[in-house]
Amino acid sequence: MTFKLTALSLISTYGYYGLYLSLAMGILGLPIPDETILTFTGFYVAEGHLNFALSIFIAFLGSISGMSISFLIGRKIGLPFLQRFGKFLHLTPDRLNTAQVWFDKYKGFSLIFGYFVPGFRHISAYMAGISRLNFLTFLTFASVGAMSWVITFISVGRFVGKDWERIGELFHRNLWFILIMCLITILISYRYKFKHHKIN
Template sequence: MYGLEQYLLSMIYHYRYWGLFTVLSFGMIGVPVPDEFIMAFSGFQTSIGHMNFVKTLFFASLGSFVGMNLSYWIGRSLGIPFLHRIAPFLHMNENKIRRAEGWFQRFGDRLIVIGYFFPGFRHFVAYFSGMSELNYARYTILSGIGALLWSTTFITLGNLLGTHWQGIIALLHRYLSRGGIILALFVGIIYLYTSNRNKAKTHEE
């Protein structure tokens, strides 16, 4: 990853805004790109005058937004039938898939904004939003808000941290990755709780 990281940072340095837009667009689809490092580095570039802060924020937000929306439509094109095909590899049966779909329809859109801040988890949210055919207008608004907040956070950090950006962002990335795992577990617990509660109601009826 170190070699890839250096190549991507070099791409941002030379191509600036369009490089940033391209890298983040592919990163949000699921290509293994260190998104937080890319944005923090771009923020650092604004602190030394190599890039403009407002333009950097705009292209980072736009790239993140485009990537998340591409992921949505890829998930929507593949659909739940694709999930059914790979279900045996995920140790899921038909009932679990139906419950997961129903649960996501009820609660999943609340995770779109916060999901941006957790590596890996944001990709799950985007793809499953499409697979479960979450209302696209609502998804567009929430993914736009999330993209702006996420980009603003890391570009501002890179700008304020200056030459110390790399060490601090590496530490923050580590904790966010762990947070993503915790969040996934939390989502799983809520899913199991709602599933068991629905089962109990069915038996009572």
């Protein structure tokens, strides 16, 4: 049984406990499509099996737990350990190098945006620990990112209902492209409104 099916089974069988465990393990680096898990949760909310607000809270706790453990691993063990054993958590050398450059440039903000980039959210907390970021600062940025992320995808799953799997997989595979398109759309809209306001 794949990690995805195992995670979905955990949520179907154990509800909030399964949701918490699935997200914590996914953030740590197990090959679990986190967006799919969250959209499935939203579908379960729409079907009346889970509560919307409580699902968001539990998903938030699972995400923060996984991020905090990753942070502590990065701080206590460091980059050499991840370079040697990271492959078991799908942390390839290229991903680690890219994440380190990203984190050095954007610091805590990379923890917020990192949630929305598959493959990077699993590494950003490790890099925060390796970089000796203050834990309270880390927790603040990570919490903002986690809450934004879980609200977004649980809401999507709740809205699309039975199409949760197709939409979840679409987001998981193409999220980076979708984010760029959204950003371009926002910038174009802002520029248009600014020019229109200036003319008036």
